[in-house]
Amino acid sequence: MHHNKRKDETLEDGGRPSKTQVKQAMHELQALGEDLVQLSRDQLKRMNLDEDLLEAVREYQRIPKFEAQRRQLQYIGKLMRGLDPEPIRAALAHIRGDSAAEVAKLHRLERLRTRFLEDEAVLQEIAEKFPQADLTRLRQLRRAAVKEQAENKPPRNFRELFRVFKELDGQETPAAEGVTGDE
Numbered sequence: 001m002h003h004n005k006r007k008d009e010t011l012e013d014g015g016r017p018s019k020t021q022v023k024q025a026m027h028e029l030q031a032l033g034e035d036l037v038q039l040s041r042d043q044l045k046r047m048n049l050d051e052d053l054l055e056a057v058r059e060y061q062r063i064p065k066f067e068a069q070r071r072q073l074q075y076i077g078k079l080m081r082g083l084d085p086e087p088i089r090a091a092l093a094h095i096r097g098d099s100a101a102e103v104a105k106l107h108r109l110e111r112l113r114t115r116f117l118e119d120e121a122v123l124q125e126i127a128e129k130f131p132q133a134d135l136t137r138l139r140q141l142r143r144a145a146v147k148e149q150a151e152n153k154p155p156r157n158f159r160e161l162f163r164v165f166k167e168l169d170g171q172e173t174p175a176a177e178g179v180t181g182d183e
Helices: 019-037 041-047 051-062 066-080 085-118 122-129 135-150 156-170
Strands: none
Touching (some): 019 051, 019 085, 041 051, 041 085, 085 122
16 A cells, blocks of 8 residues: 655644654754854843753853864754743844844944044034033043044054043933934
């Protein structure tokens, strides 16, 4: 008696998933594992992962050889079989979003610094955006940074200016958040 079904296809009566489906699910979990092993220690801490899975990810990060890493990724995928992948996916998406937002913020602050170095009149915009800013100190840092650049000296004040902007941005008042001006 011949069946027209291959062994690896799902049974019509809703039986177990086929070998193909199981394999596909394993590949998806391994891909999720590949995303996990790229995260920093701090990002991993925030993920609130299963202890065995966390240890397996950390172990992968310590392994230098490609083949051993491939086996460790398979092991990570196997560990994740018993877990709900949705919280992991959601946490990864959150971390990626945080990273993208942080990068965008840093670029915005760099553009502000560049514009300020080119034109001291940008100080007025900074005063509106950051009412708590020490304008005298910013003016001094700007002059020192411009002088550094002109004399090809190490960019100490240039960096300090960025640090001050970053600090001001971290304590920005809700009323000032809508004012961007450098978009």
